[in-house]
Amino acid sequence: MIHLRVLVPLIMLMLVACTGRQIPKYNAKAGKGGYHTVKPGETLWEIARNNHITAQQIAEWNNIQDPDKVSAGMRIYIPKGRGAGSRKQKRYDAPLAFDRERFQWPVKGYVISGFGMRDGSRHDGVDIKASSGSPIYAAGDGDVVYVGSLRGYGNLIIIRHADRYYTTYAHNSKNIVKLGEHVKAGELIALVGATGRATGPHLHFEVRVGATARNPLFFMPTENNATASAKKSNSSPRVRKGHYTPKKKVDKRGRRRR
Incomplete structure (x- = not known):
C-alpha cells in the first residue's frame, strides 16, 4: 500500500503533468x-x-x-x-460499473466540460459552471490533505476519502478549510472563482482512486447531471424544471399590460 506521504505528492505531480499534455494518434502496437x-x-x-x-x-x-x-x-x-x-x-x-452513491455534487451548476479529451489534451475532471462566490461543498466525508495553489489549477483543495478515493476542487476564489481538517459531505470548503488557468468562474472537480483519474460522472447521482453547451443555442430558452416563467400580458396593440 502506498503511504499517504507518497501518494499525495504523486497526485500533485499528476495534476501538474496533465496541464497541456498533448495526445498523439493511436498506436496499438506501441x-x-x-x-x-x-x-x-x-x-x-x-x-x-x-x-x-x-x-x-x-x-x-x-x-x-x-x-x-x-x-x-x-x-x-x-x-x-x-x-x-x-x-x-x-x-x-x-x-459497466457505476457508484452513484459514492459522492454528492460539490456545487450547484451545469457541466460545461467533461472528463476525457479536450482539444487534444487530457482533462482529468469535469468543469461545473457556477457564479463567482458560489459555495463549494465537500463531495463526501474525508480529511483535507492539501490546501494551497498550483500552476494552472489556481486555489486548490484535495480531500482524502475512504477506500483510497481523493477529490480535487480547483480555481477557487477562496479556500475555507484548513489542512488536516476532517469534513463531512455537504460541508462548505471553498468558494467558486476563476484562479489559475480559467476563462471564467467555475469549479474544476476531479475524482481519483489512488493517483488514477476517474470520471466523476460515474460516481455521483444522475439527477444533477445537467449539461450546458458551451455554445449559445439559437432555439428558445428552456425553462428548467421547478421554475415558472409567467407569460407577459399584452393588449390588442401589443403593449404590455401592467
Missing part, C-alpha cells in the same frame, strides 16, 4: 493512448479486448454511460493499454 474510429459492428467490449484494456476505462474516458450508443464512425479515445503480452488478466465482458 501500446500508447490515442484515438480510434469505431468500425461497423464493433462493440465497446470488442474494442477493449483488442486494445488490452477494460471497457470501463474506455467508457469513462469518453463518458459512454450507455454502451448501446457506440456506433460506427464514432471517434473515441483509447487510454494506454498494457500490451498483448501482459500477464494481468482482465474481464473484457464485465458490465
Whole structure:
C-alpha cells in the first residue's frame, strides 16, 4: 500500500503533468493512448479486448454511460493499454460499473466540460459552471490533505476519502478549510472563482482512486447531471424544471399590460 506521504505528492505531480499534455494518434502496437474510429459492428467490449484494456476505462474516458450508443464512425479515445503480452488478466465482458452513491455534487451548476479529451489534451475532471462566490461543498466525508495553489489549477483543495478515493476542487476564489481538517459531505470548503488557468468562474472537480483519474460522472447521482453547451443555442430558452416563467400580458396593440 502506498503511504499517504507518497501518494499525495504523486497526485500533485499528476495534476501538474496533465496541464497541456498533448495526445498523439493511436498506436496499438506501441501500446500508447490515442484515438480510434469505431468500425461497423464493433462493440465497446470488442474494442477493449483488442486494445488490452477494460471497457470501463474506455467508457469513462469518453463518458459512454450507455454502451448501446457506440456506433460506427464514432471517434473515441483509447487510454494506454498494457500490451498483448501482459500477464494481468482482465474481464473484457464485465458490465459497466457505476457508484452513484459514492459522492454528492460539490456545487450547484451545469457541466460545461467533461472528463476525457479536450482539444487534444487530457482533462482529468469535469468543469461545473457556477457564479463567482458560489459555495463549494465537500463531495463526501474525508480529511483535507492539501490546501494551497498550483500552476494552472489556481486555489486548490484535495480531500482524502475512504477506500483510497481523493477529490480535487480547483480555481477557487477562496479556500475555507484548513489542512488536516476532517469534513463531512455537504460541508462548505471553498468558494467558486476563476484562479489559475480559467476563462471564467467555475469549479474544476476531479475524482481519483489512488493517483488514477476517474470520471466523476460515474460516481455521483444522475439527477444533477445537467449539461450546458458551451455554445449559445439559437432555439428558445428552456425553462428548467421547478421554475415558472409567467407569460407577459399584452393588449390588442401589443403593449404590455401592467
